[in-house]
Amino acid sequence: MTTPKTVAGSIVTALADHGVTQVWGVVGDALNPVTDAIRTExxxxxxxxxxxxxxxxxxSAQAQLTGRLAVCMGTVGPGAIHLLNGLYDAKKSHAPVLAIIGQVPSEEMGSDFFQxxxxxxxxxxxxxxxxxxTSAAQMPLLLEQAVNAAYAxxxxxxxxxxxxLGDAELPDGAHVPTFAPPAGPAAAPLTQIDMAVAAIDDAPKVTLLVGQGAREARTEVLALAERLKAPMVLTLKAKEGLEQDNPYEVGQSGLIGNEAAAKALHDCDLLLMVGTDFxxxxxxxxxxxxxQLDLxxxxxxxxxxxxxxxIGDAGETLRLLLPRLAARSDSGHLDDAREVYxxxxxxQAKLAQPDYEKRSLIGRLRGKVDNPDDLIRPEAVAAAVDRHAPQDTLFTTDTGMSTVWFSRFVTMTGTRRLIGSYNLGSMANALPQAVGAQALDRERAVVAFCGDGGLMMLLGDLRTAVTYRLPVTFVxxxxxxxxxxxxxQEQGGLPEFGTELDNPDLAAVGAALGLATRRVTDPEExxxxxxxxxxxxxxTLLDVVTNPQEISVPPQVSIAQGWGFAIAKAKESLESR
Known part of the structure; x- marks a missing residue:
């Protein structure tokens, strides 16, 4: 292969040699030489x-899923600024992403030039x-530094x-860029492990809080729970590798959690955190x-x-830790938490039944209070997706209630994967993360749990899925x-304000954008x-009209929260009259 002679050509060729197969962005001005080099690669x-x-x-989604460099581009000024939110998601998700950004011509830099x-x-x-x-002579050194830093x-x-500078010719003899190999996983020092063992063996009741950093150490984490007879609280990001066939799991903590996880945490003498920054x-x-064990x-x-x-890799460290721990026979702490779970x-399963409000007196009473129009309960939507999605489905979820329903009603069995803005907490992430994930494998099922607010925020990129034949299912x-x-607002005693959305018929909008669509208003359908x-x-876009009054109760409701909710509802009723 002929060595590229321009800065833009050398960048694209080096990235292709490294295994980059896609670059995402919007074309324009300063980066035209780069997109032209992509056109011919x-x-x-x-x-x-x-x-x-x-x-x-x-x-960000692709880098998280593969562990490999992902590349996006934004040109001068506004195009670059638009990248920021997604790049912050990559930062907080520890994802190796290279952003190639355009700038005004060198002679205009510092002059407050247009854009x-x-x-x-x-x-x-x-x-x-x-x-x-600042000059062609800096290449390929700067590209090497950029890629190596993103990985390291x-x-x-x-x-x-x-x-x-994109079209500028490289100096004679410029070398082909090379990128350093990644470091291998390493265990924590034995002195740290021995001190941890002494503390764990001395604690009657141990609870595990396990996060994303332990997803590749499933065998070791399950063995740890068995040896300690310990209930295991999973963070949302740990569901992916640790939820399936896990007899120690008691669900999540936090606002999406449940009382079993709260009990397991409250009743323990020692909390063992593995690969989590909850x-x-x-x-x-x-x-x-x-x-605490963390990389x-x-x-x-x-x-x-x-x-x-x-301080070390979860799997490598646990392999050294396990044989040093005394095995336990008393499973009372585990059994109590599992019973509550x-x-x-x-x-929760009863709430997800389409005819929940017809099955029992409690259901009928609850329906009259919070669902008088017999709208579809969001729990039923998530449970239906769980039933029908293939075992290797890749899910994305919007921040907010979509994530709550996913966490409670979708089980990460088989080889299912999960991506969301779980550290940044941005709106509008599920749609673009889903199309990014689908582009890695157009045959794999990808389902996006979209809030209506999040979907509307980046609505235009539904068309990207159509343009590039990315068969995502947007629910x-x-x-x-x-x-x-x-x-x-309601938990704080405030009446609902500013949250209502006057949505169009989203199925009709999706159809106009070229997707297969259906709108669902009947629970029986x-x-x-x-x-x-x-x-x-x-x-495909499935527009499901759901009940806006559905309550997601946190695992431990304080008196202040309960009183605040009651006051808020009273204010809303008075104002509505």
């Missing part, structure tokens, strides 16, 4: 989105590496290319011995006080509300409609 597909934010979210933005300042917080190319620090690298301090138990030292003790730390699951929880904000949507071989 058979190994790289250009995906043109309708909003640069969608490109960054899509690449000029100081990219190095703008991206300094989001990026682990951020540089502007598991984050975003930003390479800014002024408009006059952020909500209010849901950690107080006065416990805490042992990143910066995570130790920043959510709750840590008594003993182990199973009873909670039974109650829309169409309750005409910003549901999580509504719940937050829900199951068949979900089965139909998931079976479609093309991009």
């Amino acid at each position: 058979d190994r790289v597909e250009w995906i043109g989105v309708r909003h640069e934010e969608a490109a960054a979210f899509a690449m 000029e933005v100081d990219n190095d300042a703008l991206f300094r917080d989001v990026a682990v590496w951020c540089r502007t190319v 620090e598991e984050g975003v690298a930003v390479l800014t290319l002024p408009g006059d 952020p909500y301090r209010n849901f950690y138990p107080e006065g416990k011995v805490v042992v 990143r030292q910066a995570h130790i003790g920043r959510r709750t006080r840590c008594t003993h730390a182990m 199973e009873k909670w699951r039974e109650r 829309v929880f169409d309750n005409g509300r910003l549901g999580m904000v509504k719940l937050e 829900l199951d068949e409609a979900v089965a139909w949507a998931i079976a479609q071989p093309e991009p």
